Amino acid sequence: MLTKAKIVSSYAFLGYTVGVYFGAGWAIKLGECPQYTSVSFLNFVFLYLTSLSPNYVCYCIARILTGFTACHWNTACVYSTEWGGRKNRGFTLITHIVYMSIAFALFGTIAYFIRPWRQLTMALSVFGGIVFIIMLPCLKESPSRWLNSVVVNVTLQ
Numbered sequence: 001m002l003t004k005a006k007i008v009s010s011y012a013f014l015g016y017t018v019g020v021y022f023g024a025g026w027a028i029k030l031g032e033c034p035q036y037t038s039v040s041f042l043n044f045v046f047l048y049l050t051s052l053s054p055n056y057v058c059y060c061i062a063r064i065l066t067g068f069t070a071c072h073w074n075t076a077c078v079y080s081t082e083w084g085g086r087k088n089r090g091f092t093l094i095t096h097i098v099y100m101s102i103a104f105a106l107f108g109t110i111a112y113f114i115r116p117w118r119q120l121t122m123a124l125s126v127f128g129g130i131v132f133i134i135m136l137p138c139l140k141e142s143p144s145r146w147l148n149s150v151v152v153n154v155t156l157q
Helices: 004-030 032-051 056-069 072-084 089-113 117-138 143-156
Strands: none
Touching (some): 004 056, 032 056, 032 117, 072 089, 089 117
């Protein structure tokens, strides 16, 4: 038997699948830093809109859009391995996985203290927005990705 929670989760994964499909081409065309920045900001906005949704249909649409913008975590993984270089690639990937595990544990702890789902979603979106603002000055475009995006744009013209 399908419940509303399972259906909403499948909507979020539908948005994630579409986001990953289009996110890769977007990262190549624009570069990973602008793609990561814009998708992180949109993820913050859509997650906040999810908490303000007045009915079930708006909530499902907001979850699809949030799933669409969640593809930036894959970009972050690729982005971090490029700066780590070939020698430190394994360590960089493990660090990324450990960071995600700590984030999931923190979110579970926050969910223990904030019970209403709307307030929890608002708190998590604000937390993500703060992390986004802190990370924004640290992001630089990878030289190889930048050159790739320039060459792709020049060959298309």
